[in-house]
Amino acid sequence: MLTGFLRPLHWLACAALVSSTAILPASAQEGPKLYAFSSGALTIGKGALVNNAPNEPPIQVPVGFYVIRHPKGNVLFDTGNNDKIIKDPSYWGAMFTALKPVNTPDVAIDVQLQKIGLKPDDIKYVVPSHLHLDHGGNVGKFPNSTIVVQRDELVNAFWPKPGTGGPYMIGDVLPLRSANTDYPNAVKMLQLEGDLDLFGDGTMVIKRWVAHTPGSQMMTVRLKNSGLMILTGDNVYLRENVEKSIPPNITLAYNPQGFLTAFEWIRMQMANEKADFFTAHDPDAFKAMKKAPDFYD
Ligand SMILES: [Zn+2]
Numbered sequence: 001m002l003t004g005f006l007r008p009l010h011w012l013a014c015a016a017l018v019s020s021t022a023i024l025p026a027s028a029q030e031g032p033k034l035y036a037f038s039s040g041a042l043t044i045g046k047g048a049l050v051n052n053a054p055n056e057p058p059i060q061v062p063v064g065f066y067v068i069r070h071p072k073g074n075v076l077f078d079t080g081n082n083d084k085i086i087k088d089p090s091y092w093g094a095m096f097t098a099l100k101p102v103n104t105p106d107v108a109i110d111v112q113l114q115k116i117g118l119k120p121d122d123i124k125y126v127v128p129s130h131l132h133l134d135h136g137g138n139v140g141k142f143p144n145s146t147i148v149v150q151r152d153e154l155v156n157a158f159w160p161k162p163g164t165g166g167p168y169m170i171g172d173v174l175p176l177r178s179a180n181t182d183y184p185n186a187v188k189m190l191q192l193e194g195d196l197d198l199f200g201d202g203t204m205v206i207k208r209w210v211a212h213t214p215g216s217q218m219m220t221v222r223l224k225n226s227g228l229m230i231l232t233g234d235n236v237y238l239r240e241n242v243e244k245s246i247p248p249n250i251t252l253a254y255n256p257q258g259f260l261t262a263f264e265w266i267r268m269q270m271a272n273e274k275a276d277f278f279t280a281h282d283p284d285a286f287k288a289m290k291k292a293p294d295f296y297d
Contacts, residue, residue, distance in 0.1 A: 032069060
């Protein structure tokens with residue numbers, strides 16, 4: 001009788017196990033997927049990006065940003081140029097003339113995200129590598145996401161250290177600040193003072209790395225087939241920086257030593273883990289890269 005009682009239970013338990021696997025959504029069984037986008041392009045002298053390289057003729061570089069679709073939520077790494085410059089170039093002031101951004105309507109972040117069927121509200125975490133105008137430009141367009149930023153970068157965007165203010169647009173970050181309330185932030189925010197394993201599973205790790213700006217951060221994404229991808233932000237501009245250990249010009253290097261240690265760390269990951277890295281502004285690397293809706297997994 002006891003056996004007879006247990007048998008159906010045992011069967012039920014097995015059925016439960018089988019069905020719990022069967023009903024998992026497909027996305028939960030898959031690893032993260034990495035998508036590359038560009039928010040237009042900028043024109044700049046190469047010598048700014050690789051010290052002592054010729055500045056003439058200037059080169060046109062992409063303004064890369066990335067989406068990672070993780071089973072636990074979508075993550076946006078960098079947000080490109082503020083969409084305001086599409087209709088109002090004067091929003092950038094003299095920077096618009098200096099950097100000649102491509103500002104056609106198709107580069108708007110909403111239009112770019114649509115390529116993979118996402119709206120801004122579908123983004124769980126926004127991770128700006130730093131808050132310069134071509135990375136934090138649209139950070140205010142994600143009021144329902146959580147912004148994950150180094151506290152030093154946030155402070156520097158609002159109140160820059162001497163000599164570092166030029167590339168920050170106060171209008172980009174003002175939407176993050178609460179007005180007339182007891183709360184400092186208008187949107188959910190994680191202000192980091194170090195590294196963070198974003199989902200606690202090792203697939204996406206934010207690494208504080210003070211080089212280009214006082215609060216720059218990079219992010220590693222561990223993919224099943226493509227291996228470890230390092231998103232560098234502007235701690236690397238061109239692959240050449242890493243391959244030849246040449247930092248950018250001092251005007252773009254808040255902490256030159258930080259660049260050199262970043263390059264060395266990246267080379268070590270490449271040697272040890274067959275890692276690779278994606279920057280925001282390398283025209284040749286970006287050309288060779290799979291672009292959304294194609295992806296790396
Ligand atoms: Zn940049």
